[in-house]
Amino acid sequence: MSIHAALHHVTEYDYDRMVELGPQVVRLRPAPHCRSHILSYSLKIEPEGHFVNWQQDPYANYQARLVFPEKTKKFKVTVDLVTEMAVYNPFDFFLEPDAENYPFTYNSELKKELRPYLGRMRNAALNKYFKTIDRSEMRTIDFLVKLNQQVQQDINYLIRMEPGVQTPDETLDLRSGSCRDSAWLMVNLLRLCGLAARFVSGYLIQLKPDVKALDGPSGTEVDFTDLHAWCEVYLPGAGWIGLDPTSGLFAGEGHIPVACTPEPSGAAPIEGGVDKCEVDFKHTMEVTRIYESPRVTKPYTEDQWQAIVDLGHKVDQKLQDGDVRLTMGGEPTFVSVNGRDEREWNVDALGPTKRGYATELVERLRKQYGDGGFLHFGQGKWYPGEQLPRWALSIYWRADGHPVWKNPKLFADERDPIMYTNKDAEKFVHTLSKNLGLADKFIEPAYEDVFYYLWRESKLPVNVDPLKSNLDDEMERTRLKRVFTQKLDSVIGYVLPIEANQGQNYFDTNWKTGPWFYRDDRLYLLPGDSPMGYRLPLESLPWTNKADYPYMIEQDPFAPRPPLTVSAPVIAQHQSLSKNSANGSGKTIWSQSQEVRYPNRQESAAWITRTALCVETRDPMRANGPDAENKHGGKNGALYVFMPPLARLEDYLNLLEAVEATAEELQFQIVIEGYPPPRDPRLKVLQVTPDPGVIEVNIHPAHNWNELVEHTEFLYQAAFESRLSAEKFMTDGRHTGTGGGNHFVMGGATPIDSPFLRKPELLASLILYWHNHPSLSYLFSGMFIGPTSQAPRVDEARNDQLYELEIALKEIHENRKKYGASMPPWLVDRTLRNILIDVTGNTHRSEFCIDKMYSPDSQTGRLGLLELRAFEMPPHAHMSIVQQLLIRALIARFWDESYQAPATRWGTELHDRCLLPTFIKMDFDDVIEEMQRHGYDFRPEWFAPHLEFRFPLIGQVQTMGTEITLRNGLEPWHVMGEESAAGGTARYVDSSIERIEIRVTGLNQSRYTVTCNGQALPLQPTGTAGEYVAGVRYKAWNPPSSLHPSIGVHAPLTFDVIDTWMKKSVGGCQYHVAHPGGRNYDTFPVNAYEAESRRLSRFFRMGHTPGIVEGVQANIGLAASREFPFTLDMRR
DSSP states (O other): OOEEEEEEEEEEEEEEEEEOEEEEEEOOSOOTTOOSEEEEEEEEEESSSOEEEEEEOTTOOEEEEEEOOSOEEEEEEEEEEEEEOOOOOTTOOOOOGGGSEESOOOOHHHHHHTGGGOOOOOOHHHHHHHTTSOOSSEEHHHHHHHHHHHHHHHSEEOOOOSSSOOOHHHHHHHTEEOHHHHHHHHHHHHHHTTOOEEEEEEEEEEOOOSSOOSSSOOOOSSOEEEEEEEEEEEETTTEEEEEETTTTEEOOTTEEEEEEESSGGGGOSEEEEEOSOOEEEEEEEEEEEEEEOOOTTSOOOHHHHHHHHHHHHHHHHHHHHTTOOOEEEEEOEEEESSOTTSGGGTTOSOOTTHHHHHHHHHHHHHHHTOTTOEEEEEEOOOOTTOSSOOEEEEEEEETTSOOSOSOGGGBOOTTSOOBOOHHHHHHHHHHHHHHTTOOGGGOEEEEEOHHHHHHHHHTSOTTOOTTSSOOSOHHHHHHHHHHHHHOTTOEEEEEEEOEEEOOSSTTOOEEEOOOOOOSSSSEEEOSSSSOGGGSOOGGGSOOOOTTTSOOOOOOOTTSOOOOOOOOOOHHHHHHHHHHHHHHTOSOOSSOOOOOOOOOOTTOOOTTSOOOEEEEEEEOGGGGGOHHHHHHHOSSOBEEEEEEOOOSOHHHHHHHHHHHHHHHHHHTOOEEEEESOOOOOTTEEEEEEEEETTEEEEEEEEESSHHHHHHHHHHHHHHHHHTTEESOOBOTTSOBOOOSSOOEEEEEOSSGGGOHHHHOHHHHHHHHHHHHHOHHHHHSSOOSOOSTTSSSOOTTTTOHHHHHHHHHHHHHHHHHHHHHGGGOOHHHHHHHHTTTSOOTTOOSSSSSEEOTTTSOSSOGGGOSOOEEEOOOOOOSSHHHHHHHHHHHHHHHHHHHHSOOOOOOOOOGGGGGTGGGSHHHHHHHHHHHHHHHHHTTOOOOGGGGHHHHHHHSOEEEEEEETTEEEEEEEOOOOOEEEEEEEETTEEEEEEEOOEEEEEEEEESOOTTTEEEEETTEEOOOEEOSSTTEEEEEEEEEOOOOSSOSOTTSOOOOSEEEEEEETTTTEEEEEEEEOSSOTTOOOOSSOOSSHHHHHHHHHTTEESOOOOOSBOOSOOOGGGOOOOSSOTTEEETTO
16 A cells, blocks of 8 residues: 655755855765655755765764865755655554653663763753653553653744754744744753653655545645654653654654754754855755555556446446336445454444444434434344344335335434433333324333242242342343332233234224233333343234134235325324314224123134233443443333234334324333335335444445446445444554345346346356456455355365256256246246355355245245455455446446356365465456456556455565565355353354465576575466566464364565575565564554554565575476465465
8 A cells, every 4th residue: 555755845045156165064865764665765956066975974874975166146955855645653663661651761871872872951940840740650651651641741832944953942932833843842851850861853744645534634735744853752662662752652654764963953954154145045845756556545546446437337228228217236245443353343232322322323324324214223134043133224214206205303312322211212102102193001111020029039049139130141140130129010011902903095994992911910021131021921822713813914025016195294194183073973083992791611802902002211331241231221211112013014103103293292202113014016114223333234225327326425425434444454554345245136126137137148158257257356355265164165175066056057948948027936936046155055155146036935035135254354345336237237237248157166276276376466457358358448547455355465575686476365264163151052263274376576586486484386377478476375373273283384485586596585575474573563554554564564675595505496387286286385
């Protein structure tokens, strides 16, 4: 992600007459200890008739001493330098144990060497200010940060053109000064604190950031450079550390020192004598970006992005001309920018803050897309081993734009301090019953099961308090504490039995209610932690035979739907209801309740209402798990309305209208939960759910290119403003995406419009094309790949499956010829269902997932949808849009002409050269060339950010005309065998093996070879003369559960270019798998800057093996592995 910045500096003196110049000293060359990588440097002096002598002053700073033998009217100094603006962490240093905390003292030897930097200046103002500094014992780093910020806040920065440096007293009296004045003040304060400090002059380069800060300053608005001054302090163990009191920050990659001296006078950029004269002084500095590597924070230029948008419109026109009717949605995932180390943002699906972030994001999405819609907090997935079912925050709104909820202020925000009570719940349910025209005598209060909890308490050990934390089961402990704290006879909520008799239109639903009979005197809920609507004792209701049971019959997703009518105003409905009720004649909008009828023994009670609406108040924190409830619960009481299951959308919206009218009448803020509306194309839905380590957004489908671009850009921006990010990093700084994926879901507006059901050979073409081009699987993938991953390729470790796939694809084409346009949709599902699976037979865990295309399980399985699951979440919206553009173009291409070609037998190549970035790029270039040949003008540079994101550059080194480039490659992660774990068994994933690619150019393979830790690399030619590539598999860390636990970590990796004629290493580099200084990071990187600094700190352009090297053959004579000819496995 580095940027090469060219700095241009000009200092010019124009004299009014010919003058004689004395010896001039120029200090404008980067100092030897400069941490920024200086790629080139040039110093030009005018007049040209001069002599120059490069030397180093007593403090090792470079300085040019100039002698001018002739008089001149002009003296001009021009500096050009190019620096690599690669981020480094200014806090990446170690301290000696006795210097960890301030105050500390230098030992006698060190104090003697640092004597020039310890000289103290004392005067009144300086002494007074010195007394305000907090010098109590604290960590040394904290002390320096605090002092640096104190000076920055107390001294106002100004541009001062007068020569020289103010004394510390002058700066303190004025409370202002230039950068050199603040730096000199800071030097003297540090010395008074007993620390060695020196004055630093140099260049400051500030580049405009790609992303503006969400809060706090974003930095410069334009690229900027100038001469600058700061200071450095000497810390035992770390050396000289830069502090910039002008900004209050530590010196970073933009600080390029040129002179570091005890006194400011020795750091002047230009110093020398001249005859007395009048002089015009000119000073110019500018910085230009001359190279920008592809980076995820700004993947495209304006021209590139415009070309992408134009191609998107062209593809859209092709799809429209072909009547493809394609819609594209997806499941992007995000992580919090705060608390990256917390379990909820790494492994857990639920956590204390995740629902709050999701609520913030949902509200932003509702304002943008679901205005007039309603929020629904439902129950999501529930996997074995998880304590609680996951929640699902949904926004529903009508596709025709008419509102279904008029007052969004009635939605409660669970994060706000709200304290509703059971009295409020009772009032709400009785008012709702009245508004529905139903008798309130059937409303039942619900209680926790007294007998169960008394029995559970009786089983506890005698010395255990159920209210204390000494029960093994955390969930049971929290539940018992909650139940006994609120008392067993407390009302949990209220149940209104309700059922819909179908009407014809939006508002002619007839509602009925009735009594519930059960053996107990009270309605006791099933024990648990879910909303009470999921814990109703339905099995205790009177028995009915199967023929009479009111099963919920889902509407056929292929059945046509009439348009929804526009709702009448709520006030008008209530007026009509009141009028009819007063006359006592006819049916109202809401049907009256049936009379009470008791079933006889063994009589089928078909008339009993078996669904119910529930209203309860509870702590919102309960949905986040027992740990969050114990730590943060008990502060709020939100009012929840549990919606019953309904088969028709019209009935659901009818009941929702009554719920809103009730909330409006009572001015209650409520949370709607329970069963969601039945899936219906007339109602759009956008959903936010938790997944392990991430928040997942099920974005509603886009019908055209403009919608797709707008949806993606807005979602990324809304997530950013909600403090959510698409960036996640490993501890060593490698970018991983979010880890939750970015699955693309494609289909039609309705199942009958699905292009994959209307033209099944389109699906067959995509599957076969993906198979023949592994770059499509791996360029956009996440870190977790391989046969046991969550989105394996068909042929990963399963060659027999490929054989069956060929037969299936052949059958699709044959059946298409046989049936024509009327090919049964179930035939597509049956042909591919048992092939597009993972190794366990899971139809959902597949690269091409069709379990929602035409599955016979339910209506949600017959939606005509295809899900591509192998895509990882790209960190920038435009990168995601380009991926989707490629998919749309492939669909447009294969809609016109299906893809038919032999399926490639990749074999072990798939996990050999196909995981190396060089060959992935070569294969992807073939895809781009094919698309161009079919009229889709894709450009390879559009996918350079994706390549850099998935295969980041580690480093480069040149030696003897040979250049070595190291990049991260991909490595399959394998699921281990079952192991005993708390509550059952667990299967861990072995991520300890990593792979890097070594690309060598300019290699004479008859003389040289490249080794890694003494083992020769099996370098293979790429087809370009002198270019060779190999991969290295190595163990990066040693977890307790891994494939080969007895094999240690391979650290560091030392790469040597071996001259086999001279038997000597002529150069090389080192890649440290862990921090070279032994730092064990406790936290993940907070942002991309820290991540990049961690990556760069582990690569050294030096460190080749010294001495004579025996027994290494030239590369041309090396024998490669038959199974993995491109890979050196360090474990063998």
